[in-house]
Amino acid sequence: MAPAIPGDIPEATVARLPVYLRALQDLADENLGTVSSERLAEMAGVNAAKVRKDLSHFGSYGTRGVGYDVEYLLFQIRRELGLTHDWPCVIVGMGNLGQALANYGGFRDRGFVVAALVDADRAKVGSTIAGVEVSHLDDLASLVRHHNISIGVIATPSPAAQGVADQMIAAGISSILNFAPVVLSVPEGISVRKVDLAVELQILTFYNERRAVVGSAD
Amino acid sequence: MAPAIPGDIPEATVARLPVYLRALQDLADENLGTVSSERLAEMAGVNAAKVRKDLSHFGSYGTRGVGYDVEYLLFQIRRELGLTHDWPCVIVGMGNLGQALANYGGFRDRGFVVAALVDADRAKVGSTIAGVEVSHLDDLASLVRHHNISIGVIATPSPAAQGVADQMIAAGISSILNFAPVVLSVPEGISVRKVDLAVELQILTFYNERRAVVGSAD
DNA sequence: GGGACTTTGTGAACGGAGGAACAAGCCCGT
DNA sequence: ACGGGCTTGTTCCTCCGTTCACAAAGTCCC
Structure with a gap:
């Protein structure tokens, strides 16, 4: 699962960059x-030292006594994330979830263009979403x-997911977002x-159940 | 963000339980x-020692020389996750995503029932999804x-999310799944x-970009 | 019944991430 | 020009999580 060594940026840092990006856009x-x-830490919901350490991985983008230049930092983070240009995506699986993803406006705003939609069901082929x-x-x-x-993006039923992934990779795709469990x-x-949406809910129920059993010790 | 001490189960372990659950169901x-x-480790995509340590947090559910009884372990994990009964959920925000979530069959199969749908737009109130x-x-x-x-479940536009969360909490909800960025x-x-779907994509582009820059060193 | 084999449960080493604290550096007012 | 006040960049320490490795314990076959 580890995307191997990408450079020397901690995976946890990479996962936070998009959050910083969003805060900076605001x-x-x-x-x-x-x-x-x-x-910035407050807006991103993390510790201030963590923000500084994260950003320091890419160089000294701040000015002591002043802070970070918003525009400059925006540019740098966009560059690090490879968001200097839009990314064309393909969504495979035009069920409920796939259709919703295709219609979801939040992607284009953040640099992702749905370039193609695909389904295995010929009855769906030809329609426009x-x-x-x-x-x-x-x-x-x-x-x-x-x-x-x-x-x-894989939005197919579970049994089809591995096959679709194989076809994607054979076609030259190198990044996959998988919604199939x-x-x-x-x-x-x-x-x-x-x-995995159900996994997220199940994690929530774990803590919910524990709270109930342990009693509201707060 | 930390859900505080729920007992003494590591958060990382909790996050893996649903994955084990799914493998066991298969x-x-x-x-x-x-x-x-x-x-089990192979099916869940993790290390075997991790599986054993994870499970050992809940007691000795295995038999040395044999392995784990599938049905028994299923029951125990379901119990730990609080999945002995169904959980009623409310989805707030009937846009693209909210409607897709409401229609998504994968929830009911895994113990979650959409009990109520809510939107702030009176034009949508009264319709059936x-x-x-x-x-x-x-x-x-x-x-x-x-x-x-x-x-x-919050599936509203970003500006409305905090207000909805506040109302949920005031109403007595203790677990929130937030799709708003x-x-x-x-x-x-x-x-x-x-x-956050866009965040996931942005993390992918980071590694994608790095691969391109570093060159295919494999 | 006993020995060989298998698999769990766990102790210990290891690595990475988080957070406190501080020195270095920059701005501003006088 | 210079001192005071901020804020960054970084060091150090701690803690959590992962992994290895092995003893304990059970099964199976002869």
């Missing part, structure tokens, strides 16, 4: 010129090539992130 | 009587009481988990 919208690590025509799974490879896609096995060099 | 479907930590009528946000508290809901501030004793 600051930029308010026309704030600079921000302190403390303020969010302005994009649904193609058949068989055409995945040519779509990936044509749109230069490197990110694939299965553990994908992929070769070295392919990044996979998994989002 | 094993049960195949009528496998027992499973070794090694096999996935067999559940949409109520107005003002009725949240009475819905929570009536259906004995302890889990709330904002950091919620909640009092002690409330569990929050956040799912």
Whole structure:
């Protein structure tokens, strides 16, 4: 599961960069010129020292006594995350979740363009969702090539997920976001992130149950 | 963010329990009587020693030389996760994502029942999604009481998320799954988990970009 | 019944991440 | 020019989580 050594940036730091990015965008919208690590930490819901250490991995982007220049830091983090350009994505699986993802506006705002939609069901092929025509799974490879896609989103039922992942990888996709509740096995060099909604809920129930059993000791 | 000490189970272990649960369900479907930590580890995509240590936190559920009894372990993990009964949930925000979540069948299969749907837009109130009528946000508290809901799902636009969270907590909800890309501030004793789809994609692009820059050193 | 084999449960080493604290550096007012 | 006040960058320490390795314990076969 480990995406191997990407450089020398801790994985935990990478996971926080998008959160900083979002906070900085809010600051930029308010026309704030600079921000302190403390303020940024508060907005991101983390510790101030952590913010400074995270940012220091990329160089000295701040000014002592002043803080960080919002625009400059925005640019640097965008660059680190590879968000200087939009990323075309393909979503495979046009069920409830796939359709919702296709319609979800939050992607384009943050640098991701749904370039292609794919389903294995020929009955769905040809219909248009969010302005994009649904193609058949068989055409995945040519779509990936044509749109230069490197990110694939799997929104299929569980049994189909591994097969779709294999086809994505064969087509040249190197980053996969998997919504199917299965553990994908992929070769070295392919990044996979998994989002399992039921797992999140089950983690919540664990703590909920514990609170009930232990009693409200607060 | 830390849900405080729930007992003495490491948070990382809790997060893996649902994964084990899913693997065990697959094993049960195949009528496998027992499973070794090694096999289970492979299915869950983790280390065998980790599986054993995780499970040992709850007692000795295995038999040396044999492995773990699938049915028994299933029962124990379900019990630990509080999945001996179904959990009624309320989804707030009937946009694309909220509707998709309401229609998503994967919840009910895993112990979660969508008991109520809520939106702030009166134009949406009264319509039926996935067999559940949409109520107005003002009725949240009475819905929570009536259906004995302890889990709330936030699928609103970002600006509304904190207010909804506050209302949920005031109504007695203690566990929140947040899809809005904002950091919620909640009092002690409330569990929050956040799912931010764009963040996941941005993490992928980081590694994608790094691979491109570093070159395929594999 | 006993020995060989298998697998769990756990003690200990190891590595990474988090947080406190402080020195270095920058700005501003006088 | 210079001192006071901030804020960063970094060091050090601690803690949590992972992994190895092995003893304990059970099964199976002869």
